[in-house]
Structure formats: structure tokens, C-alpha cells
Amino acid sequence: MNPEQFLYHEARLLDTQQLEAWLALFTDDATYWVPLEHGQKDPLETSSIIHDDRTLLELRVKQARHPRAHARLPLARTVHQVGNVLVQEEKDQLTVSSTLQVIEFRNDKQRLYGALVEHRLRRANGTFKIAHKRVDLVSSEGELDGIAILF
């Protein structure tokens, strides 16, 4: 699989609600980050919309399956549209930049997000694992309704 195809594959897992398979794309030491501020440099000294290690990311997936997860029942239907994929090969990993548009539909409400995304990928058995994913929402500093989806 090439990196571009891998990103499409990842998006497809989210859009078909295969959240456990999506989680399995991440390395054990992965970080998943949706910063709060534009150009945010640090996830520890400034808050984030999401800043998870692998343990916390797994809790999000498990919560989505819980029968009393009110904001996730039903799970939102989404389209993750990946574009402008740029691949930078490094010694033992790849840095992949892309754009992301997400359409979310749940309870008669449709929402739209745009984001600049960066993946750090490691090669594994002919495919990749995600070691780090950063999603910079263009609206991150705006007044946002609660976010109960994954990007």
C-alpha cells in the first residue's frame, strides 16, 4: 500500500464505523492530537481539543460502543474527504501532509470541518502504522459545539 492509499483506507474505516480497526492502525506509543490553538507548539502547556496517548484513544473507541454514550448514540455518520496528499520520506518514517474535510451528520444536524493534517507513519509488514497524527481544525479557536467524532 502506498501512503496515499493508506490515508484513504484510514478514512474509510472511520466512515464505515470500523473504529476498532481504525485504532489498530496506531502504534502502541502513538499520539493523536487535535490542537486548540492555531500553530500550537506544545500539547502539555496549552489545552487541546483532543490530546491522547494510545490508552486514551482506546477509551474514545470504547466509549463510542457504550450503550449509554449519549452524545455518541447514534454514532454520527461521517465522510472524511482526504486531499492534497504530500509525502516526505525520511530515514525510518514518512511524514505525510494532507487536507481533510469532514461532514458529520447526527440528529438532524449536519456539520462541516476543515483541517490540515499531518501523519507520521512507520512501515510495517508492507503497510504502515500511525505513530503520530495531528489534525489542525481551521475552526479550532472558534465557538464549537461538542466534538464526539474522530478525525
Next chain:
Amino acid sequence: MLVQPDRVHRSVYADPAIFDLEMERIFGRAWLVLGHESQVRNVGDYFTTRMGREPVIVSRKNNEEVAVLVNRCAHRGSTVCAEGRGNTERFVCPYHGWSYDTAGTLQAVPFASGYEKDKLPAGLKAVPRVETYRGFIFASLASQGEDLHSFLGPAKASFDDFVDRAPGGELEVAGGVFKHAYNGNWKLMIENHLDGAHPAWVHASSVAVARNAPDPGKPGEEHYSDIAVRQMRQNGAPDAVWEAIGMWTTPRGHGYMGDYHDDSRLVTGLGNPVFDLYRKKLIQEKGEAEADRILRVTLWNTIVYPNCSFMSQFRQLRIIHPLAVDRSVVYTYSFRMKNAPAAMFRDTVAFANVVNGTGSWVLTDDLEVYERIQHGLSSGAVDWVYVGRGHGRDVVESDGTRRGATGTSEIFIRAQMRAWLDYMSA
């Protein structure tokens, strides 16, 4: 009567005409928390916010005083300051270039010869009353009314707790501002923050997943995930904990509850090395007895009615801005203790993410429920909202507060509604 001893008419949450009256009689009169002096430390520093419907600028006009100015040009009405924060000598209207100094006084008017000089306005409208308490900035749109100290009453103690915990009393707003919105009335959130009966239900899913998460590490061997896991688990505290937690209200609708946390990285004395360093700093400054007295104060949320909610022990402050009868936006601020070990602020940030963050496991379920309440209350088929838990069993305390018979009493909603009625019918 829309507000009765143990019930409230649904129109209080759903009628746009009542919302309009609230903006005039509550948000147009009460002392509102606008922020903290650290946001306007130097002359010329400013930030924009709202007081009810009024867009305002909080501006450091000189070393001693903060001005609160209505963000509306005296000429044709444009806001003179873009949303945000910064430092400036002048606020210049983008439309015709009228400029104002940081106290709001009109400085220059292009095409000045076209105006009759004595008809030019003096400047931006200044909000008539501005006061601070322990570094927190308050303002009232009414030129007369009770002073800030009597307005706050016993709730001052929660601000004292907030500030006394900081070595040297030095606090600063830091770490970013969450702005999360919901399709619901502003009161729904302020009525939720002292509700110890909701976490087991609203937060059932995050409690359950956190219980199955890896256990937090021992002091000195913690994982990044520990604070989130502990916070989520503690919402699942047994009923007896919530019943015993303590709940107090004041005549102006303020209220506060005791705390139920045992997270050693966040609360006193469970052997966490960073916390021990912090405690030492407090002891150096205040002596052991006073330091331990401060650290033993255990408060969870404090409500300053109508629209501020803060966690003194965890250095979080939320301001709820009403946008419409069924739309609100909440700004959440974290505070850094400037003289505490740097690592403590990282814990504050992690705490903010899980408890108050827009993408939180916890908060998203609260927001969902506010929207579902608003949806239910839009129905005219049923008139009354019942707030009778613990009614008739309140205890009057010697300091003028009323205590709920148990920690899950709905006394705090009844107190807020009494204050609401006082503002609305005066």
C-alpha cells in the same frame, strides 16, 4: 407565578420574550465576572468579551484601573476593536477612523470640521461599575446597585481559596481558552454544575470505560493518561459520597459544593513529589498550619450567579454567555500558579482537557443532555420543571448560607431561581 418553591415554568427556559427580559434585568444589572487582571497586566492590554448582549472591551487604562467599554463606535455603531486580545494605545473604528484612547475617550475624528464640536460624543460608553476581587474583574451595566462585596457574600471564600492556593497569590490565565457552544438555555449549564445526582447517568459511558482502563501509576510513576482516567472514574463515586459532599447557597443565587477527589497529583498530600514541592513553597510563605489549612479546603464547583462557574481547587473558570433563549457559548479558562512547580500546570492542562474540553469524553455528554432538555422544554404539553429534590429540608447556617439537607439536594437550583425572581420582578 413562573417560579414556585419547588417547580419552575418551562417558559423560563424556552420563551424568547423572557430571554429578552433576562438580558435587561439580570445581565443588565448583576455583577458579572469578566476575567482576571493577568489578562490586562500592562497599560494598553485589552481583551474583548460579552456582558449579556453587549460586546465589551476590558482595557488596562492606567496602572491602577481597568476600564470596561462597550465595543461600539459612538459615530455609526461599528465595533471598534476586533475580537480577541492585544495591546494598543488607541481603538480606531474601521469605518471612518474615529479613535479612542484605552479609557474610551474620543481622541481624533477625521473630517472634524464637518461636525459641530459640542455635539461630538465624549467617547465609547463606559460600563458604569467595575471592581476587582482578589484579581478577578467584575462589572455591572447598572450604575447603581449593591456593592460587589455584598453581592458575593459568602461566595468570596471560594475566590479566596482560588488565590490562597497560589504561592505569593500569583495567578495568571494561561493554556488556551475553550469555547464550546450548545443549543440550550444558559441556565441549563449553571444548574448542572452543582448537580451530584447526574454524573452516574450522564457520564455512565466515560465512567465505565475509565474503570476498565489501566490503573494510574503510583506517585512518581504516573502515566500521561492518569488524570483523565481518574477524573472519569470519580464521576462514578458511590451515591453516599455525593450525599455527603456538602452543598451551600447564598442569597444572590451563588452556590458551592464540597469535593470528592483523591487524585494525588491534583489535591493535597498523597505523596506526589511535585505536590510536595508545592506544599513546601506554601509552607515557606505562610507557615505549616496555614498552608495545611489552605490545602484542606475541598471545593468542587462554585457558581457565581448568573453566569460564572469555577473550580478553585483545579484552577478552572467558565463564563457562560447567553446568545439566544436556546443557544449559549461557554468560555473556559485555566490558571497557572506562577510560583508553583512548572509541572503542576501540565496537570491543570490535562485536567482542563478531560473535564472542560470541547472534545472531552465527559463534557460532550453534558452538552448532549442540555440540548435534549431544551428540546423537551420546547413542548407546550407539560408546563412544569420539577426541582424538588431535598425541598423543605434546607439548613440555615450561621454565615447566612443555606445548606442542602444532602449533597444532592436541588437547593442550588431553587436558590438560583429565587435570585432569578428577585432580578426579574424588581
